[in-house]
Amino acid sequence: MQTALIVGAGPVGLTLACELARYGISVRIIDTAAQRTDKSKALIIWSRTLELLDRGGASAPFIDAGFKALAVNMIAGEKAVGHVSLHNIQTPYPFGLMLPQSETERLLDLRLQSFGISIERQVELLSFTNSPHGIEAVLQRADGHQETLSAGWLLGCDGAHSTVRHSLGAPFTGETNKSDWLLADVHMTGYRRPDSEASIHWHRDGVLVIFPICPGRYRVLADLPPAGTERPPTPTLEQVQTILDTRGPGGQNVFDPIWLAGFRINGRKVSEYRWGRVFLLGDAAHIHSPAGGQGMNTGMQDAFNLAWKLALVIRGVCKEELLNSYTPERSGVGDKVLKFTGRITTIGTLRNPIAQKLRNTLAHFLLSKSLVQKRFAENLTELAVAYPCSPLNGSSLSGDSLKPGARVAPVARQAPIGSGSIPRFALFAERTPQVADLLKQFEELLDPNLRPAMSAKALHLVRPDGYLACSASSTTPIGNYLSKLLK
Ligand SMILES: Cc1cc2nc3c(=O)[nH]c(=O)nc-3n(C[C@H](O)[C@H](O)[C@H](O)COP(=O)(O)OP(=O)(O)OC[C@H]3O[C@@H](n4cnc5c(N)ncnc54)[C@H](O)[C@@H]3O)c2cc1C
CATH class of the missing domain: 3.40.30 (Glutaredoxin)
Structure with a gap:
């Protein structure tokens, strides 16, 4: 049987490896990193991803480990502009599951091990050839030892700086947003909403987003004026407190930070996801604003989409043309995600006071309509895919x-x-x-x-x-x- 070589053991590579393994496909999965991330990065697993995990009987450990977020509030100044509840959406999982990415990766890794497959760590993909008959990949271990591996298929799940994408010469078109952003995972007292609800505060200076991670622990996100530095500066806890005091309802106190980071938003995507026997998935194919927590979920769903097709082709049941549907299906979804997340970001970061006023009035009107609420919830949870x-x-x-x-x-x-x-x-x-x-x-x-x-x-x-x-x-x-x- 042809081996599928997966490059990258982030959430997307791990999802793909688990799916192919459960279909009995021979898989190797490599990663340059010595260990998985210890950062919370992507915090939400959305309903559609849970439904797809459930097909392999895999959703239960995630649900047990996570915390359920049930609603999102939009607030402008003191006024509640909108409340979007997830309890009406038609799914066994009517919530956003809050789970740090480090935990998501741990659980996926455990699942992969249950199929007898281990991640080959400190192994880097250096280069490869891509012919109609197969792949020859040059891998290098930490001690410098090199191996040339023959594989049937190469799956590039190697993140935003993808070696696979660079080697293919696949254009990654889009732009970098000018604002700097602050990310803080902190302990906090004084949150004014139930711990099962997220809050988006639209302030004249910019946006402030507060997500519950679990009771007492929160993720805070806010846009800042560009610092003009090469890299976005790492925020201090004092800065986080000041932003909360200025843009939030007041009375919230942060302490014991778990992770403080600065970042910039890139919106970029390849247009072709399939290159002969090579495929791009996850951040290797698309990156965008973290608004709405769509990045990891979209990548994991790339993996669910490709896995069954590739398994049927490798098993010799289906024609190879089945794989041609991967690009139109997933690139189409990628385009929509870029648009959706870009729009939420633009709306949240409006600076013009007249535009802000118009936004608040319009949002209040639209979000009072149950159909608009439902559509928004279905987009957020990716049930609309x-x-x-x-x-x-x-x-x-x-x-x-x-x-x-x-x-x-x-x-x-x-x-x-x-x-x-x-x-x-x-x-x-x-x-x-x-x-x-x-x-x-x-x-x-x-x-x-x-x-x-x-x-x-x-x-x-x-x-x-x-x-x-x-x-x-x-x-x-x-x-x-x-x-x-x-x-
Ligand atoms: C600060 C921050 C906050 C974020 N917040 C959110 C959020 O709230 N919601 C959300 O959905 N997303 C968020 N994201 C994005 C999310 O983390 C990514 O979408 C997700 O990690 C993509 O998964 P991936 O598996 O495609 O890539 P990655 O997680 O980047 O994994 C790629 C793996 O490939 C390995 N690799 C790279 N090159 C090679 C090579 N040549 N050979 C072997 N291995 C290689 C790397 O070591 C890495 O482990 C955030 C990201 C950051 C940085």
């Missing part, structure tokens, strides 16, 4: 509100779609002799367990990652769809 223009989309039943490419919400008390050890499509249909024949004919691709029909006489075919592939009123279009995928 869909692939409406995917080349993988097949036929659609006329009048059916569920269109190909849409997420099919998991149903409580049913095994999640794609939960087996081989990636398989799920069929929602009544059992008829024709349906029984279809299951037999495509046993390599179809889950043998039928799901209840979504509507009378309708058949819905759902991908292993829980998005609708096609719908029809007979088995013929479903069979044609599956035949096209088979090798």
Whole structure:
């Protein structure tokens, strides 16, 4: 079997390794770093990521270790402008799971070890060749020892400064935001909201964001005027206190900082995620504003999207063309995430007093509408991610509100779609002799367990990652769809 070489054991490389391992694919995963990050970096695991983790039966340890955030408040001065609650969204996980990235990586690493795979640490990818037949990768250990590894596929999960992306010469287009930002993970007293709610304060000087990490511990984010230094300066605890006093409601006291950092926002993305036998995922493919905590989640979902396709190709079940859907699907999502996070950042950091006033009035009006609240919550939690223009989309039943490419919400008390050890499509249909024949004919691709029909006489075919592939009123279009995928 062809080996998949994963470069980078951050949250994205680890997610991909776990998915491929559960599908029985031979995996090597390397990382230059001697140990995983000890920083909290990405703090939120959103609902859609939890649903996708659940397919491998992996969400429980994360839920046990994390803290549930249930709502976000927008506040301008003393006035509550909006309150977006997550409890109405249709998912088994109606919350943002607050969990430091160091913990997320620890739990993913533990899961990977349960498949008998260890991260090869202090191993660096130096260079590689990418031919239609395979990859030759030059790896170097900390002692200088070099190895040339032949692999079937190379997965670049090596972060924002990706060696894989640089070696491919893939343009990483976009820009760096001029403002400096302050990040502080601190202990704090006097938080005015329930500990399960985040607060975004729009102040005339800029934005102040307070996220609960767990009771008594918070992440504080704020934009600052550009310092004009080469690197953004590391803030002091006094600076954090001053920002809270100026932009917050007052009465909050910070102490015992856990992590203080300065950063600048880059919005950059590649347009091609697939380069022959090489793929880019996570920060190697896209970086953007941390507003909305989308970065790590988007990267992990790149991994969920690619893993089942690659596993079916490596197992020799599907044609290699299946992999061509990775770029249009995930690059499309990346573009939307860049736009969404950029927009939230721009809105929060408006400086013009007239624009600020207009923003506050408009936001108050819009966020009082339940439909706007729902849309915002679905975007934030990434439940809105869909692939409406995917080349993988097949036929659609006329009048059916569920269109190909849409997420099919998991149903409580049913095994999640794609939960087996081989990636398989799920069929929602009544059992008829024709349906029984279809299951037999495509046993390599179809889950043998039928799901209840979504509507009378309708058949819905759902991908292993829980998005609708096609719908029809007979088995013929479903069979044609599956035949096209088979090798
Ligand atoms: C200060 C800060 C705050 C953040 N806050 C948030 C947040 O609130 N929400 C959010 O969603 N995101 C946040 N992020 C971003 C989030 O951390 C990233 O999106 C996430 O880490 C991306 O994961 P990744 O696996 O793609 O890359 P990384 O986590 O960067 O992992 C890449 C790995 O590749 C390894 N590597 C690199 N080159 C090589 C090579 N040549 N050979 C072998 N190994 C290599 C590195 O050692 C590293 O371990 C934050 C980031 C920072 C820095």
